[in-house]
Amino acid sequence: MEKPRRPWYRMDNASFMYSSIQREEFSAIYRFSAVLTERVDPVLLQAAVDRTLPRFPGFAMKICRGFFWYYFEPNTAPGPYVKEDTADPCRPVRFNEDSGWLVRFYYYRSRISLEVFHALADGAGSLTFFKALLAEYLRQRGAAIPPGEGVIDLDEPPRPEEREDAYLRYAGKAARAIPRVPKAYQNRGTPEPFYTFHVTMGFLSVQELRGKARSYGASITEYLAAVLMLQLIEKQKRERPIREKPVTLAVPVNLRPFFPTETLRNFIITVQPSVDPTLGDYSFEQLISLIHSYMHLTAEPVKLRAAMTRGVRLLLNPFLVLIPRVLKNPIMLLSYHLTGVEPYSAVLTNPGRFVVPECMRPYIEHMEVVQGQATVARPHVSTISYGDTFEITFSGVQKETELEREFFRFLVRDGLHVRIESNR
Amino acid sequence: MSYCVNCGVELNPGAIACPLCSTPVVNPNCHPDAAEPGFFPSRKEEVAPVSRREAALLLSSMLLSVAICCGLLNLVFYSHIWWSFFIGGAMAMLWVWFVPPLLIKGMFIWVRLTLDVLAVGAYVCLIAVALDGMDWFLALALPINVAAVVIIPVLYWIIRTRRCSLLVSAVLVLMAIGLFSMLTEYICDRYLIGEWTPGWALVVLASCVGLSIPLIIVRRVPSLREEARRRFHM
Numbered sequence: 001m002e003k004p005r006r007p008w009y010r011m012d013n014a015s016f017m018y019s020s021i022q023r024e025e026f027s028a029i030y031r032f033s034a035v036l037t038e039r040v041d042p043v044l045l046q047a048a049v050d051r052t053l054p055r056f057p058g059f060a061m062k063i064c065r066g067f068f069w070y071y072f073e074p075n076t077a078p079g080p081y082v083k084e085d086t087a088d089p090c091r092p093v094r095f096n097e098d099s100g101w102l103v104r105f106y107y108y109r110s111r112i113s114l115e116v117f118h119a120l121a122d123g124a125g126s127l128t129f130f131k132a133l134l135a136e137y138l139r140q141r142g143a144a145i146p147p148g149e150g151v152i153d154l155d156e157p158p159r160p161e162e163r164e165d166a167y168l169r170y171a172g173k174a175a176r177a178i179p180r181v182p183k184a185y186q187n188r189g190t191p192e193p194f195y196t197f198h199v200t201m202g203f204l205s206v207q208e209l210r211g212k213a214r215s216y217g218a219s220i221t222e223y224l225a226a227v228l229m230l231q232l233i234e235k236q237k238r239e240r241p242i243r244e245k246p247v248t249l250a251v252p253v254n255l256r257p258f259f260p261t262e263t264l265r266n267f268i269i270t271v272q273p274s275v276d277p278t279l280g281d282y283s284f285e286q287l288i289s290l291i292h293s294y295m296h297l298t299a300e301p302v303k304l305r306a307a308m309t310r311g312v313r314l315l316l317n318p319f320l321v322l323i324p325r326v327l328k329n330p331i332m333l334l335s336y337h338l339t340g341v342e343p344y345s346a347v348l349t350n351p352g353r354f355v356v357p358e359c360m361r362p363y364i365e366h367m368e369v370v371q372g373q374a375t376v377a378r379p380h381v382s383t384i385s386y387g388d389t390f391e392i393t394f395s396g397v398q399k400e401t402e403l404e405r406e407f408f409r410f411l412v413r414d415g416l417h418v419r420i421e422s423n424r
Numbered sequence: 425m426s427y428c429v430n431c432g433v434e435l436n437p438g439a440i441a442c443p444l445c446s447t448p449v450v451n452p453n454c455h456p457d458a459a460e461p462g463f464f465p466s467r468k469e470e471v472a473p474v475s476r477r478e479a480a481l482l483l484s485s486m487l488l489s490v491a492i493c494c495g496l497l498n499l500v501f502y503s504h505i506w507w508s509f510f511i512g513g514a515m516a517m518l519w520v521w522f523v524p525p526l527l528i529k530g531m532f533i534w535v536r537l538t539l540d541v542l543a544v545g546a547y548v549c550l551i552a553v554a555l556d557g558m559d560w561f562l563a564l565a566l567p568i569n570v571a572a573v574v575i576i577p578v579l580y581w582i583i584r585t586r587r588c589s590l591l592v593s594a595v596l597v598l599m600a601i602g603l604f605s606m607l608t609e610y611i612c613d614r615y616l617i618g619e620w621t622p623g624w625a626l627v628v629l630a631s632c633v634g635l636s637i638p639l640i641i642v643r644r645v646p647s648l649r650e651e652a653r654r655r656f657h658m
């Protein structure tokens with residue numbers, strides 16, 4: 001009798017990168033939370049997880065170590081189990097613990113949280129999964145939520161299009177990196193001991209914020225990027241360095257609007273607006289228009305495709321292919337350090353608006369997003385909006401609060417109402 | 425509902441201090457209620473540090489198997505000399521270098537440095553025994569090794585614990601080099617000629633001192649220090 005063959009899945013270039021750079025003190029984990037209008041019932045949540053996960057096989061994976069590559073295998077272990085939330089979110093992942101699950105589910109009072117290892121999916125993919133999970137949870141507790149309007153039908157079988165490696169499909173002929181700036185201001189703080197993770201959230205009104213951004217002729221993300229950049233420039237100036245370094249933001253761009261795909265896996269690329277403070281002082285208005293123009297010049301399909309192709313090509317490099325995985329890891333780590341850590345002062349990610357069907361709206365109060373620990377002790381900034389609540393998170397292991405303090409103070413001075421919550 | 429008087433942001437009703445600037449919240453109309461559960465959970469989860477036993481075991485077995493393979497090979501090739509002894513010793517030295525740090529978390533770096541230098545000494549000792557050269561080992565290699573054991577960890581310890589600036593660290597390293605070459609020459613001379621005739625080590629020491637003096641002056645004079653920093657982009 002033929003032994004049934006276990007299916008396995010190739011990793012895309014982003015997944016492989018995140019898997020190889022995973023370490024004890026760092027892994028690319030992020031969290032989405034929905035704060036509901038009433039207390040969460042863990043039993044119903046577990047039922048919802050058990051019912052939702054089979055429809056999303058891409059999230060029910062474990063990472064296996066091959067000789068040359070990491071690869072995914074469907075995880076058949078029992079679980080994942082819903083857990084009570086802890087004070088320090090986004091704990092780094094360990095491939096051999098927790099039965100190899102790369103997604104985690106938490107509840108705390110009226111908050112449901114989903115944590116995802118970045119090798120599985122990007123923010124857009126995870127939000128699709130999260131939306132289906134929330135809909136199923138609400139159904140479990142008696143609400144009538146029909147599928148459709150972005151809520152995936154749990155009764156239909158999983159579709160192969162959702163597991164597509166869209167990078168590979170859209171990779172073009174030319175491979176070019178988006179021009180990188182030299183080593184940027186690092187904005188490092190004093191790291192806390194293992195394992196303490198600080199999260200500070202600011203809540204604003206979407207309408208107020210949009211009105212403010214419009215008054216500068218920019219989108220919300222551009223406005224916030226400019227505020228963050230200005231604070232980083234001034235923070236660097238206060239530290240009185242011998243030579244000021246460029247201040248560069250890493251802004252992940254969702255590629256789905258440019259290259260249509262239904263994939264729930266990674267399909268993002270990072271662009272990097274940057275200013276060089278040694279050239280002179282930028283006013284806030286100049287920063288906004290700079291970022292506005294940069295985004296329009298860089299986030300366009302031809303350049304994005306070339307950058308994406310480069311990422312794909314890297315993993316097809318014949319020399320890299322033949323190196324055993326244990327030796328690839330240090331190479332990937334070094335390359336990540338040189339191309340993903342040193343050129344940036346901060347990461348600013350905006351998964352966008354969380355839109356749910358009308359029938360789910362009364363149950364969800366607001367949404368939150370947290371990016372896990374950076375490789376160095378500096379804060380990551382992430383934002384998400386739902387209804388009229390705009391949420392901004394500063395998360396990191398550093399003791400200092402200087403950047404978030406100045407950031408939110410600027411917003412207050414600019415006439416916006418900010419409410420702060422923190423686990424500090 | 426309270427606001428931070430410094431930041432102007434609205435705070436959690438239960439907050440005792442502003443999370444951004446640590447300013448205490450003083451609101452006579454609204455007392456922070458300690459019983460109010462926080463916005464975020466406060467339950468800390470104990471995370472067991474990952475064990476590196478597997479890695480240590482793997483490395484140990486790799487080193488051991490290299491030693492054994494060479495030992496077996498020794499029986500066939502050039503079997504008239506025990507060359508595999510040197511390989512085995514080298515493996516033992518590598519083991520001391522890399523395995524204890526894996527097993528003991530948070531091992532003091534100067535303990536580690538001392539162990540590393542001692543391992544080199546032991547290896548040299550092994551070579552000396554094999555070559556019947558206990559004579560030069562005791563008189564030459566052992567004292568030099570001891571000097572290294574003393575100087576390297578102490579230097580490292582000073583630089584790390586005193587948080588020395590780049591200039592001070594440079595001066596300290598130069599001084600250590602000078603001192604070490606003096607000691608080495610002293611030991612060599614005692615072994616080779618029987619008396620100490622300062623020669624090349626004095627040149628090294630003089631160069632080190634010569635290099636250090638401008639650094640010390642720059643370090644001492646604030647205006648010079650600023651100037652040097654500006655000029656050299658240090």
Ligand SMILES: [Zn+2]
Nearest residue numbers: 428431442445
């Ligand atoms: Zn404050």
